[in-house]
């Protein structure tokens with residue numbers, strides 16, 4: 094509702110049209126089961142698409158990272174607005190960052206810290222990170238909205254939780270993050286921090302109006318990330334991280350970089366690779382260039398054994 098409200102405000106500004114928020118509860122919201130258990134993709138998406146198909150709503154606002162990579166032909170992502178912070182955030186007890194959290198447990202001989210996350214991607218990278226520090230971490234599945242999750246740290250049930258920084262920012266609680274995790278140690282989910290505004294392809298006028306909210310660079314970056322995900326044939330709950338960004342020399346962008354990671358959820362193996370391509374010269378070129386970059390990196394990752402690592406995901 095918070096992120097839809099932000100998009101609604103922008104649509105009002107751009108179109109001058111009034112926008113009414115319609116709440117839709119998805120299976121991902123209603124179920125307390127682990128997302129890896131519910132299975133399939135689109136648990137936060139299907140109910141919204143059904144509301145579009147039924148004509149109950151004119152457009153839908155999704156978190157892009159929840160959208161399956163295959164796009165239904167009757168719907169279009171009319172706008173991908175300027176992306177928020179793509180990083181993951183740690184909220185740990187006593188204001189600690191991850192390094193202090195795992196090292197202090199190790200040095201005092203205490204049990205490894207308990208970190209709440211049900212995401213295979215976060216689990217794989219957190220465990221690999223702890224190992225690289227010569228320490229250990231225990232991950233514990235967690236569900237519930239952001240307030241519920243933060244509550245588990247306040248109550249002492251968990252030593253920390255990991256959440257998307259963008260989600261915390263949208264509900265005004267980013268100040269509670271004790272560390273914004275560097276993508277070098279944890280690549281976000283493909284598309285993390287970006288929103289997608291979706292409507293029916295038949296609504297040409299609305300599509301054109303919503304397109305005013307589109308940010309071409311965001312579209313280029315998330316296209317590279319989602320092409321990588323699709324080419325690895327991984328689902329939204331796979332242990333795959335990806336982030337596209339611009340490499341900058343002084344003021345000028347020199348290259349578009351795409352990083353990808355896939356690992357095992359025990360943290361013993363992590364393949365992180367990176368590739369670069371030219372900075373897209375135009376919005377028209379950007380999407381096909383990004384698709385090429387995503388496929389290229391997927392081929393390199395598969396050559397390094399990525400498929401075998403994802404096969405481990407018998408969750």
Ligand SMILES: NCc1[nH]cc(CCC(=O)O)c1CC(=O)O
Nearest residue numbers: 156159256257259260285286287
């Ligand atoms: N999996 C649920 C989900 N989908 C999008 C976000 C965060 C907001 C975003 O990435 O835009 C979250 C929660 C989280 O990962 O902390």
